[in-house]
Amino acid sequence: MFKNVYNWIDERLDITPLWRDVADHEVPEHVNPAHHFSAFVYCFGGLTFFITVIQILSGMFLTMYYVPDIINAYASVDFLQHQVAFGQIVRGMHHFGASLVIVMMFLHTLRVFFTGSYKAPREMNWVVGMLIFFIMLGLGFTGYLLPWDNKAYYATKVGVEIAASVPYIGSYIADFLYGGDIVGAQTLTRFFAIHVFFLPGALIAMLAAHFLMIRRQGISGPL
Amino acid sequence: MAHGHNSNEKVVYVGDTRVKKGKGFQTPPDYTSFPGKSEAFIPNFLLKEWMVGCVVLVGFLVWTIAEPPPLGYPADPTNAAFIPMPDWYFLFLYQFLKYPYVSQDYVLLGTMGIPAIMFGALLLAPFLDTGKERRFYRRPIASSLMLVTLAACVYLTVVSWDHYQHMLEKNGQIPEHHEREERVREAIEEGKPRPNFMKKAAAVIEPDDPAATIAQEAQCLGCHAADLSGSAGPALIGVGARLSKEEIAETITHGRNNGAMPAYEGQLSTEEIDQLATWLSKQTQE
Known part of the structure; x- marks a missing residue:
């Protein structure tokens, strides 16, 4: 049944080469922890992606209840955490997953650095990886404001004040992030939009580029 | 195929496009060039990877069940005592x-x-x-x-x-999310409904009491706010439910927290302190 449907589509669109190109490659011995346990350091990139997928999924479920305005934001987070079935788990996965992503990404970056895998011809992939790193930090910063409790409010205030101390463009950055003169209603909706639409969009594009480059160039050889 | 891969042709195109096949790309090494035992990504390696992924996921779930994600009190831009802390x-x-x-x-x-x-x-x-x-x-x-x-x-x-x-x-503070969790737990243990932290502070009881004037003249309201909802100092709304009249008088007389709350002994007469403490002990709002 499935095979017939697949064949029907494949006859028309020739989709086999698309996924076979991704799926059909070999994992060399030097990165396989089944052969050398120390090769577990090569797993951090995959784990980062795994946690990122968890972040995207849990975030999608959170937006079913979260309300990005200053009157209801806190109450909606309180409600989804304490009244909604499994709400604590979903918010917990998103909250702690944010830290876990940073940890995994950090370890992945260190692995790539210390194995010299960023060297020619993989320079571009390193640069894209660093851009992913900055996007992740941006996601952490914007997401921190959304529960709208005191910790969120004052961390954002201090963060934007630091950004505002940059000469010439500082005041523009602060205006852009605040959407006014203080952390307020506009700031919350902006941070929500940046956190939920702009940065994830950029992140997915960068991840696609990251993975495409890995497939194109292959994994770096043993040291 | 008009442009096949006939090496006799001068220009080689990619597929059915007009893109000329370049020569510069450094083809990655074939996996036969890696020493040792390589294995197929799908399904062999991916299956093992998924098993590790499942263990990680279960561990992560257990963590989120055991440890509720932190949530403090609603953002209050007038709260001067809060210590800002980024992630x-x-x-x-x-x-x-x-x-x-x-x-x-x-x-x-x-x-x-x-x-x-x-x-x-x-x-x-x-x-x-x-x-x-x-x-x-x-x-x-x-x-x-x-x-x-x-x-x-x-x-x-x-x-x-x-x-x-x-x-x-x-500052004698504990992080707000711990305090909040503790208050919720206590309320539930006592069989009360979950506290609503969004609720506005209750109004002052007997705002026309002569003690209110004393509070204003002694600069109490500078820290505790005109509606006693607290700013640099804690809220005094509901203080009567927490402390007895004697305890309140003691705090006013001798101060607290190494002078964060100053001692008013000498600045206010004993009668004035007594009047203040009587009035504050009536502030028994929930």
């Missing part, structure tokens, strides 16, 4: 900006100078470290720079966290 992975930068020569007059160096150099160097690492050598112990400059930076980041994070703990202790 842990920004602490190194937050602490760094507290040092002289990277703050105040030199803040430019702190926000732009050094972080821009560090992050810029990280971003452009492949163009700075262009040697062919990949082993870290054969690249002493790159490796030691990274190790020193790592050590510095860890140090700054630890110092920042210690400072925060110290500030909490000094």
Whole structure:
């Protein structure tokens, strides 16, 4: 049944080469922890992606209840955490997953650095990886404001004040992030939009580029 | 195929396009060129990877069930006592900006100078470290720079966290999300409904009492706010439910928290303190 449907589509669109190109490659011995346990350091990139997928999924479920305005934001987070079935788990996965992503990404970056895998011809992939790193930090910063409790409010205030101390463009950055003169209603909706639409969009594009480059160039050889 | 892969043709195109096949691309090594036992990504390797992924996921779920994600009190822009704290992975930068020569007059160096150099160097690492050598112990400059930076980041994070703990202790505060969790737990244990933290503070009881004038003249309201909802000092709404009249009088007379709440002995007469304490002990709002 499935095979017939697949064949029907494949006859028309020739989709086999698309996924076979991704799926059909070999994992060399030097990165396989089944052969050398120390090769577990090569797993951090995959784990980062795994946690990122968890972040995207849990975030999608959170937006079913979260309300990005200053009157209801806190109450909606309180409600989804304490009244909604499994709400604590979903918010917990998103909250702690944010830290876990940073940890995994950090370890992945260190692995790539210390194995010299960023060297020619993989320079571009390193640069894209660093851009992913900055996007992740941006996601952490914007997401921190959304529960709208005191910790969120004052961390954002201090963060934007630091950004505002940059000469010439500082005041523009602060205006852009605040959407006014203080952390307020506009700031919350902006941070929500940046956190939920702009940065994830950029992140997915960068991840696609990251993975495409890995497939194109292959994994770096043993040291 | 009009343009097949006939090597006799002068120009070779890619597929059915007009894109000329280039010569420059460095084809990655074939896996037969790797020594040892390689295995297929799908399904062999991916199955094992998924098993590890499942273990990680279960561990993560157990963690989120055991540890509720923190939530403090609703944002209050007038709260002057709150200690701002970014998430842990920004602490190194937050602490760094507290040092002289990277703050105040030199803040430019702190926000732009050094972080821009560090992050810029990280971003452009492949163009700075262009040697062919990949082993870290054969690249002493790159490796030691990274190790020193790592050590510095860890140090700054630890110092920042210690400072925060110290500030909490000094101010006699506990983090709001702990306090909130504790209050909810107590309410539930006593069989009361979950407290609603969004509720506006209750109104002052007997605002026309002569003691209210004393409170204003003695500058109590500077810290405790005109509606007694608290700002630098704690809220006095509901203080009568927590403390007895004698305890309130004792606090006014001798102060608290190393003078954070000053002693009014001598500034106010015993009768005035008694009047104030009587009035405050009536503030038994929930």
